[in-house]
Amino acid sequence: MKIKKEVTIYDLAKELNYSPSTISRALNNHKSISKKTVKLIKEAAEEMGYRPNNLAAGLRSNKSNTIGVLISRINRPFVSSLISGIENTARKAGYNVLISQSNDKYQSEINNSNALYDSRISGLIVSLSMETIDMGHFEKFMENGIPIVFVDRVPSNFNSYKVVIDNYTAGYSATKHLIEQGCKRIAHFAGAKHRNVYLERKKGYLDALREHGLPIEDKLVVNFKTLSFDEGTKATEKLLKMTNPPDGIFAANDTTGVSAIMCAKKLGVKVPDQLAVIGFNDDPISSIVQPSLSTVSHPASKMGAISAKRILEHSAQSYDADLSEITVLGTEIIARGSSLRTVKS
Missing domain, CATH: 3.40.50.2300 (Response regulator)
Known part of the structure; x- marks a missing residue:
């Protein structure tokens, strides 16, 4: 089976008789390109099957429209709901989500955080592994202006955004x-x-x-x-x-x-x-x-949504970021048959 060649901006430029730089600016809605030309180029790009190279864009800007998520175990219902809240909020803002799990192992958390860092993510949302005590593997994110939101399982000795319950x-x-x-x-x-x-x-x-x-x-x-x-x-x-x-x-x-x-x-x-x-x-x-x-x-989905919102706000620099900000959500008792002695078991 013959593999179809990836369509590039150079292919679009050749087809439409524009310079590659004009094609690139149009695809990014640059104000120097007329709306008519932007519409023409985008329609041609869609018809030819062009896909933007987010990795290359990330390499140029040293950052991508991707939020990294590092959690303990994906198969936990709480974590699934947390991820859902993150993804729904991120995707509405045009961001992708890259998910990695530590399986509650400290070394896996280090390895995965390094991989996410190398992917040039715009921000990182973390729920710590059971084993994690030392936080050194997260310092390079902060040193390079990549915001971290710790959610649910959070550190006491690391200055960053936190989203927790009481x-x-x-x-x-x-x-x-x-x-x-x-x-x-x-x-x-x-x-x-x-x-x-x-x-x-x-x-x-x-x-x-x-x-x-x-x-x-x-x-x-x-x-x-x-x-x-x-x-x-x-x-x-x-x-x-x-x-x-x-x-x-x-x-x-x-x-x-x-x-x-x-x-x-x-x-x-x-x-x-x-x-x-x-x-x-x-x-x-x-x-x-x-x-x-x-x-x-446990308001997992809401915690995820708030965590993603913090990353987006920080990336947009739309407010004066306070890295020590902690969001605390409430909970409630759901009484059922296993504890209600007035209810027949």
Whole structure:
């Protein structure tokens, strides 16, 4: 099969009897070219199958109309919604989106950030991996005027835009909800200790227990590596086989919350009568499991849209950029059958 040759501005110039520079200016709507000529050249370009070479343009300007997105795992519902919010906002502004995932590995995050940097992106949106502590691989972006927006999983020691939810209040409210349902011994499934989202949710959990006079026990707090389903199952089984098992679990994500429900049912523990469970994120799986999982809403799409907007505003220099700007969004409790003891499970 013969491969069709790429159409260039030189092909257009030859066909239309214009100079390549005139063709280039017309395709970029330069004011020195008449509207009639611009229309003529663009119609011919479309008919001949011309495609703009964004990479070459990026090489000339040292920047492209592309936003890089570096996230943990694409297959997480929260991340999918986050990306959707980013893409919808970026594409409306004529920007492309280049997505890369770290799989929660620090070295992968470094490698992927380098690849995105070499692609001459206009800005970078990052949700940090579980392993990341050192932020050195992001410094070259800032040094070269490429704005970074950290979203959800953000650093505490790097001056850049941040878009987050109020994780402390969310953790407090989730724990308080279980207390209001009559829970006296509440366990917590926590993520990596150094990640802001899990640290703040845990703080909220602990303060809710303190303020309601309930015991704080180290053995009821389980720190996870990735908050996976298997980890949740093993932790639930261990907790429920204790001499004095918990009667409530606040899980830092829905995956481990669902695993807790399924493990409890397998062991003959009634949910929510003997064990009330609440998760975090409002993933689709939370409403499929039986009983359905109570959870905390997480405005992922809105967070993505705001993150993209920050990049676009910075690139357009349409306002006085404050790199320390933090946008904090609220959440709400979505109470379902796994925790409502007035509702039949």
